[in-house]
Amino acid sequence: MSLYGTMRTGVSGMNAQANRLSTVADNIANANTTGYKKASTQFSSLILPTTGGAYNSGGVNTDVRYSISSQGTFTYTTSATDLAINGKGFFIVQGSDGVEYMTRAGAFTPMSDGSLQNSSGFKLMGYPYSSTEDPTIVINGFAGLEEINLAAGELNVKAxxxxxxxxxxxxxxxxxxxxxxxxxxxxxxxxxxxxxxxxxxxxxxxxxxxxxxxxxxxxxxxxxxxxxxxxxxxxxxxxxxxxxxxxxxxxxxxxxxxxxxxxxxxxxxxxxxxxxxxxxxxxxxxGIGPSGVAGYEISDDGIVYLKYENGDLAPKYRIAMANVQSPDNLKPLPGNVYAQSSDSGVVVMGYAGNGGYGTIISGALEDSNVDIAEELTSMIESQRNYTANSKVFQTGSELMEVLVNLKR
CATH class of the missing domain: 2.60.98.20 (Flagellar hook protein FlgE)
Structure with missing residues (x-):
């Protein structure tokens, strides 16, 4: 066995544990982030072929995975525009770059321009509501979506x-x-x-x-x-x-x-x-006489109602939802949003409460699915394993010193 190989294997182990500690740090930091999905580090062995009876030490590879399909618990709030999904699916949001993304972070707040934005500044998207038929959706894309804007109904009349x-x-x-x-x-x-x-x-x-x-x-x-x-x-x-x-x-x-x-x-x-x-x-x-908006209501099937001062409710939008064949392989991006990747499958659009999509809970937020106790346990394990791998490197270094000193 090569002493250099031993040292490289120790370095490989230290790097792997450092990666694991990095995911643990991210998970702990985002333990209170709405809709956050924990990351985990998976290890796989790297085996080198044995030649001439000499063992060649290999190393370890790491792969970061995300538990995006694992649903968190719910925290209930007093805001009707705080939304959580009970079941499968993602909200469609639009960033400042005009690109649509998927997210489970539903802490939406009405802004001065009437849009609903979550804490990362992404705007909620949907379709105009029709009482006669469901909106026509593009099944495998985001075409046809528009920003849900509550200011559009500031003063309403319906004959x-x-x-x-x-x-x-x-x-x-x-x-x-x-x-x-x-x-x-x-x-x-x-x-x-x-x-x-x-x-x-x-x-x-x-x-x-x-x-x-x-x-x-x-x-x-x-x-x-x-x-x-x-x-x-x-x-x-x-x-x-x-x-x-x-x-x-x-x-x-x-x-x-x-x-x-x-x-x-x-x-x-x-x-x-x-x-x-x-x-x-x-x-x-x-019918509705001239009346200002006094509040909002969102049904479990994603219909956004404006509640007017006279007590009338007027449906304005239908919240769109999306899903992919393999949610855990979506590409995570800053702002707690996800984009389609080559491994996730294509985006499939739909509505809450049908076609396998979950229902929408108004006045609730989905918690992070991070378990602090589990993360602290992983931290201790990684710390011990990192120390052990450093001992392997240190031992290899000492043996190299012994070998060099043989010349004396």
Missing amino acids: SESGYLHVNLPSNAEDPFSKTTSLVAYDSLGNTRKLDFKYSTTGTPNEWSLEVNYTDPVSGTVTPLLAATTLTFDTDGKLVSPTDITLAGPTTIGGGVLNPLEISIGGTSGGSTQLAADFAAKGDID
Whole structure:
């Protein structure tokens, strides 16, 4: 065995333990970093072939691996924009360089420009929300994403489109009898429009008439929205027809357009009735009047809602998620973000709660998956092993000195 080889093997062992200590130092330093995934050093032997009966000492190689797929525990907060993923997947964020990355660090804060940025300055990305269909996504790339911006809805108006009104009409009322109730709708400018629903007996059993009008509060002008319509009930007091009505429009009132309204008045459950009880009514019409943003809500499937001062919730964005075939082989980058590598597989896009992706927890952060006790144990082991390898080097050096001194 070569004494030089012995010394080189000792140096190889010291370098390997130094690498292990470096990962331990990183892990301990980031033990409280949101979404941090620990690094570990794996050792593999380097064997040299034996020649002429002489043993050739080899060494040790190291490979750094990351436990990116290992989920950490959760810490709950009071901020609705603090987000954690329970399950597989990554948030998509954009750096100042305009490039998209993946991360599990969800400590997002609303900025003055309306963007949601985490503690490393990366902006959360997603798709505009649509109530009729899911956004079209590029499965294997980040095309089509846009910055989630909460300032876009600072003052919101949504014209009314539909609603319901379920009433009980007293079956024992003496003809003629009429009763009026009202619902408020919003026009295209956010003006409130009080709609009067007038129910009247027709003199025919199990029949009532319904008409809907709008009365201008200033001029007193009455605008018919629904001419007298016959409501027919069966002998059990349930509304047979019609079950839905359409209020005529668009009608321009004071500069705002009141769109056609689809109003549900009956159905298989909870519809209008004709029973021997007092007149009663319950109903609502959608729409939002001019209102500022008072807060935010994010559902477990990643829909971002703006909460307005009047209590209404308006969905604005759908948070995008991504994953790869081998998350542990992603390339870690500064800022606790990851990029696709040749070993990780291609990026696959999706949404929270479906397609194998985890759900989003609002008001929570994923903790680092570092175990301090385990890291301190590794530190002690590395320290002892480094010392032992240094003794090998020192012994080889002493033997070399003995060999040189033979000349004397």
